[in-house]
Amino acid sequence: MTALTINNLTKSYKARKRVTVINDLDLEIQDGELLVLLGPSGCGKTTTLRCIAGLENPDLGTIDFDGTAVFDAARGVNVPPERRSIGVVFQSYALWPHMTVRKNIEYPLRRRGLKAKIAEGWVEEAAELVDCAQLLDRYPGQLSGGQQQRVALARGLVARPDLVLFDEPLSNLDTRLRDAVRSQLHELHRALGFTGVFVTHDQSEALALGSRMAIMKSGKIEQLGTPQEVYEQPRSDYVADFIGLTNALDVEVHDGAEVVNGVEVVGRSILAGAPGRATLRLRPGDLSLSPAGMGVEGASNVPAVVADATYGGSHLDLMVSIGERRIHARIPAGAPGGWERGLSSGDAVNVSFRTEDARLYGEDGEALGKRAKVVVAS
Amino acid sequence: MSVDAPIREEAAPAPPQSVGPRTSGRGLVSKWLRKLPLAAFVAVLAYFVVWPLVMLQQRAVEDGGRGYDVAFNTDGVGQVIWDTILLAGASTLIATVLGTGLAWAVTRLPSWLQWMRVLPLLPIVMPMVAVVLGWTFLLSPRPGFLNSLMRKLPWWNDLDSGPVDVYSFWWIVLITGFALTAFVFLFVSTGMQNVSADHVEAAHTNGARGTRAFFTIVFPLLRPSLIQGIGVSFLLGIGQFTAPLLLGANSGIDVVATWMLMFTASSPIDYGAAAAIGSPLLVVGLVVIVAQRVALGDQGRFVTHGGKGFRSAGKPSVWAVLAVGFYFLVSTLLPLLALVVVALSPYWTGTPDTFTLDNIKTVLTDDRIVDAIRTSIVASLGAALLILPVGFVAALVMVRNQHNRVLRWLLDVIVALPLGVPAVVFGVGFLLAYTTGPFILYGTTWVMVLVYATLMLPFATRTLLSGLIALGDTYIAASRTCGASPFQTGLRILMPLLRGSIAGAGAIIFVMLTHEFSASLLVRAPTVQVMGTLLYDYWTNGMFPVVAAMALVMTAVTGIGVAIAMLIGGRNVMQNL
Secondary structure, eight states, rough: OOOEEEEEEEEEEEEESSSEEEEEEEEETTTTEEEEEEEETSSSHHHHHHHHHSSSSSEEEEEEEEEEEEEEETTEEEEEEGGSSSEOOTTTTTOTSSOOOOHHHHHHHTTTTOHHHTTTTTTHHHHHHOOOOOTTTGGGSOOOOHHHHHHHHHHHTTTSSSSSEEESSTSSSSSSHHHHHHHHHHHHHHHHHHHEEEEEHHHHHHHHOEEEEEETTTTEEEEEEEEHHHHSOBBBBBHHHHHHHOOEEEEETTTEEEEEEEEEEEEEESTTTOOOOOEEOOOOGOEEEETOOOTTEEEEEEEEEEEEEEEOEEEEEEEEEEEEEEEEOOOOOOOOOOOOGGGOTTTEEEEEOOOOGEEEEOOTTBSSSSSHHHHHHH | OOOOOOOOOOSOOOSSOOOSSOOOHHHHHHHHHHHHHHHHHHHHHHHHHHHHHHHHHHHHHHHHHHHHHHHSOOOHHHHHHHHHHHHHHHHHHHHHHHHHHHHHHHHHOOOGGGGGGGGGHHHHHHHHHHHHHHHHHOOOOOTHHHOOOOOSSSSGTTTTSSSSTTTTTHHHHHHHHHHHHHEEEEHHHHHHHHHHHHHHHHHTTTTTOOHHIIIIIIIHHHHHHHHHHHHHHHHHHHHOOHHHHHHHHTTOOOOOHHHHHHHSSSSOOHHHHHHHHHHHHHHHHHHHHHHHHHHHHOGGOOOOOOOTOOOOOSSOOHHHHHHHHHIIIIIIIHHHHHHHHHHHHSSSSSGGGOOOOOOHHHHHOHHHHHHHHHHHHHHHHHHHHHHHHHHHHHHHHHOOSSSSSSHHHHHHHHHHHHHHSSSHHHHHHHHHHHHSSSOTTTTTTHHHHHHHHHHHHHHHHHHHHHHHHHOSHHHHHHHHEHHHHEEEIIIIIIIIHHHHHHHHHHHHHHHHHHHHHHHHHHHHBTTBBHHHHHHHHHHTTTOOOHHHHHHHHHHHHHHHHHHHHHHHOOGGGTTOO
């Protein structure tokens, strides 16, 4: 088991012009935790993982495994991947098609000088862990996607490496299989307690698996914290957008009245003493709709116009316009024949939300005030 | 939904740190040490590929350019150069038209005749000497089989020779054109695999008819393969040796390549003049290679998506079957049949009742011939075994090495050189390089092995390169992160996964080398003969039935090689050329 420390890591590529993929990144991963790197494509998360694995050659910075440098640009240290004690699970599984499942899982043991462990049954044990014991003599080409994924997992874990790296391992699976493998992975981590880094662009994966999660933006870490911290207190507008607070409204004080995108707010004040201008962030599910003019007491209310309504089974998705801005509200579908079901394009409605659910960000994108913390405390 | 979320401005200025790699003295030394093996590899390759060409130029310019003086003041030099250009241009034109037409035709073969796709590729593996000999037996003015047949026609029955003279310039052009067609076909039909059926269907649904769709969509997408095909065909045409040598000698038609042989083989022997007359070929070769790169430009533009492969919009056509069949007939079947008939006859013109196996027996028992066959096989096998690992390393460097740009560029150029420089020119270069120090190998089989290996360097590298690219990066990364060194990864992951392409490439290399003629003729020694060179000697001595039998044996060796290649490399091994 190991702790991992990354300092000032920088990596750029020379395409037509120089593109910086990792920009002066600092990160500390604690012994036994599964750290999730979350971000949109191109934010540098996979490159970071590949730098940790030794598959990329960073320009600057240091990477330490348990205080021992495996990469140090200044000293010219770059330990090749085969001499770092790691296991990697690839997005495309990368099972070698010319070897049986058994040979695939044995491979790390043989290459790391742990041949004796094959006789001790480590291969079977690893296969057992991921429910693949009955597949050992098949070839990867004969397995389904989910089975291949589990074999890849066994191969990554079998040599009991100090660090296990996951490069979007679930993204090639269909939705149902993904949920199954995800919970299996969670159990495995709890049972084995390995230190791991998990790269994904799927926020629900990150929330479910991460001991901590790091949201990346343009090669830097924008926020690092437990899933609860990040989900409930997004530090910046960027994180808020990525973690599901997808509705953005401009709120400001105008002639003493609070206004969002030019429409006056009725009921509870949103800004409540914060500076005069902010970006208001809301989750679609935290919005309620009521007939026009029928504001909800104790909440903030804004008049809006329905732009489109779609039926989603247990819920309805409504696109509503507030001034020039369009936002998304997801509301319970209600009973057949209910008021919500009748909504269609052009209908005037009242949008309301609890101020506790709202997040405010200044013009620099940073979270405003202490509102978020107050909510957590209450 | 948020539409215009504000972009967070950079709060603090970038930390005061220099951007770009920084290396201390120790790092720098180790960086250079790491480059050393690669530099050594490139240097060794440069020695084998570039050194003979340097020797060539040195010999041409020594004594104040005496070689150039002699070569370009020999009577008829203007005619020779003009004939060379005309032969290359005209045969490439024929090859381009026929090759493109055939590539289109094979897409319209009915499903039960799909196996005919491979027929237009056969001339690539057929020994060119055998084909040319076959044609002389068919169309030699007096005794040629087809000529005799045609003279039975009422309007020609007054002739006692002709009507066709295979020894004339335009028949040399035509036969060369037929042979080069296979190369254009190879490139264009491979290119067609990249034009997805979706592209064509999209054109149709947007209102383009058949021909319009071909000229606005298919043809432009084929441009890179066409340019490559034409380039390769022109290079082979300008260095063309076999047909002018065997057919042109009778009527005094010469090209630059045959003059190079003349200067090195018949007295007064003048290596300087041979080197000098070869210089234009060298220059043209380099120009074509550079021009191809420029014309292809940004290859990414031509990368198409959609894996369906090309499917012609038209129905299976009987004309397509006839076209492919006719090409097979004239490029392969007819010459081969003529060879069989002559090989079985006591004289050139035999009839079935005089057929005998004596010639075949002679070929299989004559010590010189058996020796030549053995040398051919040993040299081809040796060269294949030597060049495959070299090509593997070169391909690996090209794919994996992103750091040493200079070395990689050098390697790229060195590997491309034997493709641009005609085999005859290389032959003279090797003759000069290995009759002097430091390695005097002339008169040994080694010189054959080295020439052959050098000639096949581009082919071996490119085949393995495309195999590596298709394999992708992940299998390698997975192995490295499992604790395997680069060497172990190569041995346990790459080699087994590329087994098919390596073996296929090896077999095709072997096949093409067993009937190598042009370079062999220049570097052979009286004691070191290969099948092609000995066949040429017997041909000049007029022993036609034995020559035909030898050509048949060469073809048989080829056939066995191709069969083995297909057995290990799969049916598509020919497509991987």
